[in-house]
Amino acid sequence: MINIAVLGYGTVGSGIIEVLNTNGDSINKKAGEEINVKYVLDLRDFPGDPVQDKIVHDFNVILSDPEIEIIAEVMGGAEPAYTFVKAALQHKKSVCTSNKELVAKYGPELLEIARQNKRNFLFEASVGGGIPIIRPLNQSLTADEITKITGVLNGTSNYILTKMSKEGMEFKDALKQAQEFGYAERNPDADILGYDSTRKIAILASLAFGMSADYEDIYTEGITKITDKDFLYANSMGLSIKLFAKAEKVDSKFYAMVAPAMIDDNHPLHSVNGVFNGILVNGNVIGDVMFYGSGAGKLPTASAVVADIVDAVKHLNVNIMSHWSSKKLEFTDIRQSKKQFFVRIKGLAKDKLAEVEKAFGKVQLVELDELKDEFGFITSIMTEEAFEEAQNETQGIITRIRIEG
């Protein structure tokens, strides 16, 4: 029997208990050992709940119990998670976490402590909820040099964008609906401003490129400026708009960004709708591989944590994660990266096209019958820097959205 402790009895924590209760027999068989939840750490009590007897309020009870081999940390936030996890690993307890903030901020340090102690620090659930992506990157795509990772990594913003696209809703109404359905938090900033995606792409970039990506270095733009009019254009062109997270290596330089992007219907992420996530990985020999599934939610996330627990049981004293180097992954300013841009501008094409093409070079017009006092255009491929310069030379630009191929 392997004794474990769960830190945090919130959504994911109670999901872990539910998954272990539901599939305990097959899970124990796959782990080769019976998994027993000995403690659940929470500040609250849960009278009447079956876990009440296992609730402890003091982490030191867990830390000092030599029977505890594995700890599932699902509290979220940097502290006290970091202090607890570090101490656990130093006390030779493996840790499985769903905490993207913890991994994005302290990943290399915690992986190194795990390695030194011949234990494991596993974090499948920190990116893409239940979608297997960390383990495939770590163990399956080992024959490849990863050249690019793009993802729809935030279910909340993707739900909002999908509602705007399919039902013509305005941003604020779609956000309100997402909140009503529990897909968005009361303070949705981390999701809709892109920061959640930034932390996740930093984790994926670190794993893919083997160095420490600092999420604070990553250009981040949220979805709050996307309007129903943008979707009129996108739909007319057969494009979808996604909050795109991207990390890539081009000519030995690394670029990363999070921003809304238009993608066409040949793109594997085009049909990632609603609260689903999709992660597209490009390797230099395997080509494109995509992973798709529920990016959040109690049970999918708990499923990923429990799968990590099973792996930790099977590798009690063997370190299995590739650790990424603590060397900083230096991103090149995205102003040097190249792409096409979609631009909306006030006025009539017949009056403004000459001015536009003087600044941007040859463009492709997108005019909509519904919108009489503006028009759209698509630029040729240009650097972000050249785009900015052209934008500054042009009057009346309403918005611009990047186009990703």
Added chain:
Amino acid sequence: MINIAVLGYGTVGSGIIEVLNTNGDSINKKAGEEINVKYVLDLRDFPGDPVQDKIVHDFNVILSDPEIEIIAEVMGGAEPAYTFVKAALQHKKSVCTSNKELVAKYGPELLEIARQNKRNFLFEASVGGGIPIIRPLNQSLTADEITKITGVLNGTSNYILTKMSKEGMEFKDALKQAQEFGYAERNPDADILGYDSTRKIAILASLAFGMSADYEDIYTEGITKITDKDFLYANSMGLSIKLFAKAEKVDSKFYAMVAPAMIDDNHPLHSVNGVFNGILVNGNVIGDVMFYGSGAGKLPTASAVVADIVDAVKHLNVNIMSHWSSKKLEFTDIRQSKKQFFVRIKGLAKDKLAEVEKAFGKVQLVELDELKDEFGFITSIMTEEAFEEAQNETQGIITRIRIEG
């Protein structure tokens, strides 16, 4: 240094050498050892090729060399692959294979021999080419009871169907083009009649349900009867037609089949086009997860074999695959399984609808302006058996295609 041997210097075999040459440094780093190809087994010689010095014609040279720790078997076919692989495992050499026939036919036996010898029998490349699916099923989705696996598992037939759908090509022209581009073999039967998909879904079903699925028990229907007219109907309804491979557990009964199916644009496999493969896994806690990528091709397949080699190096004396039980997975006759059907029938709806609804119950009409002397309809959900009975009572049915949700 770890010495390996490659059995077969065809497409995948030469791909393995190319992948090791291209990404050798990073592969060795991830493996923690330098991987050295000591032998390549082939009946032919390759004068002038860098591998010529490593070519051997006699498998016993490899088998009897104690320096060889791992063997990559990429010859294809049941024999002599089975004899070689069995002997290799008995001689305590791990085996990594891309050979779906071998795995579908001898999987449980070879896994058991590997386990007894504390070596590994790995076969990521046998299903879905480069797509990580075997390892995720084995190691990532361990918290779940898998309830259903559906897949577009054959790139050749999917290429043909995509050409028919997008360009209105007829079957024979699309097949000819696939052969010209090297996507279909001169004898394409295994692909277009569905047998390739059947072997692959048998492997996935065995892993997912932990028992041995015999591919000969699986109902198989190819794509040779699909016509451009079927696509007129499908496109008018926004549906795509895929060669669908499916294995599922419903009320403790197992069903499996390979057959063309219509799916709507909310289905994650809807946009798996061309030579790509997609595999959708449903687990009882994780929900839907999809894996997508190149289902075949020299380098993607070689990438999967090399990733297995890396895993075999990291687990030289540790058995890591869940072995499925040799207990036979008993499939229930698909005549008991339920779904909707799309049917094309000669005549005019106004003349025939009463007869149709007498046999099938209420149906949903699909009439096309282009096709004057026939019409289509969609049945309600019914068993295959009830469908057959109704079909036998009805005159003039041209074809039927299952609809999958």
